[in-house]
Amino acid sequence: MSRHFETAPGLCEARDSETNDYVFNQTMLRIKDPERTLDFYSRVLGMTLVKKLPFPEMKFTLYFLAAIPQDELSNWSSDDATRLEQTFGRPAMLELTYNWGDKENDEVAYHNGNSEPKGFGHIGFAVPELSQACARFDALGVTYVKRPEDGKMNNLAFIQDPDGYWIEIFAPHGMQDGLDEHLGSDESEV
Incomplete structure (x- = not known):
């Protein structure tokens, strides 16, 4: 049985026992x-x-x-x-x-990593309800990179911290619905 839940080239199957407590x-x-x-x-x-x-x-x-x-x-x-x-x-x-x-x-x-040259992308926060979190962010005057209604992925938002770093906001229970229409593309085409 594999120790990974998914497959991808480059994964090491044998975990060194010395890393168990990392x-x-x-x-x-x-x-x-x-x-x-x-x-x-x-x-x-x-x-x-x-x-x-x-x-x-x-x-x-x-x-x-x-x-x-x-x-x-x-x-x-x-x-x-x-x-x-x-x-x-x-x-x-x-x-x-x-x-x-x-x-x-x-x-x-x-540099937040999202403009050229690209590198670091974002950190992420899970919230109980995306719409409630976004309503709170709106009331607090938070800067958005992407609102849930923008673009193709309507199950997440991106906000910015004061230094311009991106923070992905999502509700775990809503992730599958938003991903269903986008999953299945071959990674080599991405």
Whole structure:
């Protein structure tokens, strides 16, 4: 029996047992203004700052955020050393990196990967109901790249954070309906 649920060229079937306890922990985004970006991720997307690590000698600060349900916040330690271990052992963290002085430097702007040359694309958030989330984003004045009604894929939206990074918004229960008409194309044609 395969350890993969799908097939694709290049997949390794034999998993090295030494990787059994590996956890995909973080995606790092560079930010220009921590106050503006932390407001966005904590207010608009409900994320919790679990650890802040300033590095004065190297002149940067790391902010680690997680999407933690309110009833699970008590599982996090108030002890710095324990919370540091929790931070680096948890899956799906967002690491925001602020290089000191970038906020005041008009020449600093970060590439979001969606204009040429393309590279990084987006991060994604699952929400219970897409239409309700988008109505909330509208009320908060969030910038859209794509609304659900735009284009062919009506089961998702893309919003932008203050640094221009794209965030895909989708409801897991609505993904199959939106994908049915698009699935089945040969990857070599994409």
